Amino acid sequence: MKGKVIAIHSSRGGTGKTLIATNLAATYASKGLNVALLDLDFRAPSLLTVFSKGIRRPVKHWLNDFINGRGTIEQALVDVSEKYNLRGRLFAGLANPGIEAIRNMMGRSRAWEVAAVKKLFSLRSTLSNDMGIDCCIFDTSPGIQYSSINAVISSDLSVIVTTLDSLDIEGVQKILAEFYDDFEKRAVVLMNKVFPETRIWSNGREKELINQMEAALKHPVIGVIPCYCDVLQADRASLLAIEKPDHPFLRNLQEVVEKLEHI
Amino acid sequence: MVVGETAKKKSPTLDVNALLTMLTDELNQINSKLDMMAELNGKILKTQEEFLRRITNGSHQGEVIKLQPDVMTLLSLPRSLRKTVMVLYKLKEATAEDLARETKRLRAVESASANQLVRMGYLKKKREGRKVYFYIE
Numbered sequence: 001m002k003g004k005v006i007a008i009h010s011s012r013g014g015t016g017k018t019l020i021a022t023n024l025a026a027t028y029a030s031k032g033l034n035v036a037l038l039d040l041d042f043r044a045p046s047l048l049t050v051f052s053k054g055i056r057r058p059v060k061h062w063l064n065d066f067i068n069g070r071g072t073i074e075q076a077l078v079d080v081s082e083k084y085n086l087r088g089r090l091f092a093g094l095a096n097p098g099i100e101a102i103r104n105m106m107g108r109s110r111a112w113e114v115a116a117v118k119k120l121f122s123l124r125s126t127l128s129n130d131m132g133i134d135c136c137i138f139d140t141s142p143g144i145q146y147s148s149i150n151a152v153i154s155s156d157l158s159v160i161v162t163t164l165d166s167l168d169i170e171g172v173q174k175i176l177a178e179f180y181d182d183f184e185k186r187a188v189v190l191m192n193k194v195f196p197e198t199r200i201w202s203n204g205r206e207k208e209l210i211n212q213m214e215a216a217l218k219h220p221v222i223g224v225i226p227c228y229c230d231v232l233q234a235d236r237a238s239l240l241a242i243e244k245p246d247h248p249f250l251r252n253l254q255e256v257v258e259k260l261e262h263i
Numbered sequence: 264m265v266v267g268e269t270a271k272k273k274s275p276t277l278d279v280n281a282l283l284t285m286l287t288d289e290l291n292q293i294n295s296k297l298d299m300m301a302e303l304n305g306k307i308l309k310t311q312e313e314f315l316r317r318i319t320n321g322s323h324q325g326e327v328i329k330l331q332p333d334v335m336t337l338l339s340l341p342r343s344l345r346k347t348v349m350v351l352y353k354l355k356e357a358t359a360e361d362l363a364r365e366t367k368r369l370r371a372v373e374s375a376s377a378n379q380l381v382r383m384g385y386l387k388k389k390r391e392g393r394k395v396y397f398y399i400e
Contacts, residue, residue, distance in 0.1 A: 110331035114399060117334065121352050149334045153349065182338060183349070 003128030007138040007155035011171025015161045016192040021139035026241035029090040033134040038093035041141040042105040045095035062096040120154035158187040193227040223256040330384035347376040356398035
């Protein structure tokens, strides 16, 4: 696991990427690992809201500053572990949600994008060797755009989160075939917000759904997480992995964690 | 009649001469076609080099276009070249031997691939002693 970089990606928005990324990071940290969770969705930042309870001081350095070469990654990471009383340490790299910052990150030159990828590639050794980070999770923007594919190509593995919506599935098929396979990047699929009735499905029936999806996507499916109304309605500033560790959503995610450790 | 008797009766000398003449004609035709192909290939290479010179040196209408191996551009490159750039993103700078170690391809293949990317303007190279290092500027 040491130094592993995992990108949480999707073909379209609204699949639950941030929910998966934050709870995955919190689960690893509660197991004693040191984790860095980076918000690489510079157009629609969300981690500031999620960790708002855990941040005491106003944020001085954003992840935008690191990518723009105006600060180090150490400066851009906020330690949120104390607030959540975790066994390991959890650092959050927050994207600036200000309109000016979002506008500033859009429409950058190709040379800037090349420099951004170099920065992301260089993160690995700094986080692992200098900061003792065991696992880094990138919460990416959806689809094929610079911010998301820069994150994907600089990671070791991508978890593509999808719902059963046909638009999502078609989108995943497309990005797997036209992007991941072209770059020879490893990717696994996580099905989220699946029909509530799957909660009472037998293992055989769930396996049948996984087999169908794997045949259609030609990539492994590492989990099926049913749709839970209370999860969808929960305050975005709450971390289920910390506040409701016995929630069935977390039990499903725990299976994903175990599978990811062996990939 | 014994099998093969008819064949023995024909004089093989005449047939061989005719065959050799035919073969010579065919070879001459192939040779002239190869000459034409080499000439065409030379013209194509010259045009490509001229195009690359224009876009990398900016001598075309005074416009400077610098090529960047960003991820969108990588998608349009052949897979073999893309792989070399990806490794260079990871290693920052590398010799053909370093590249070959990462990609598990032959050193000669990596050398050819990296040099092609240099000619295309996506990579730079520098010499340090006897070693040549490739890098993304």
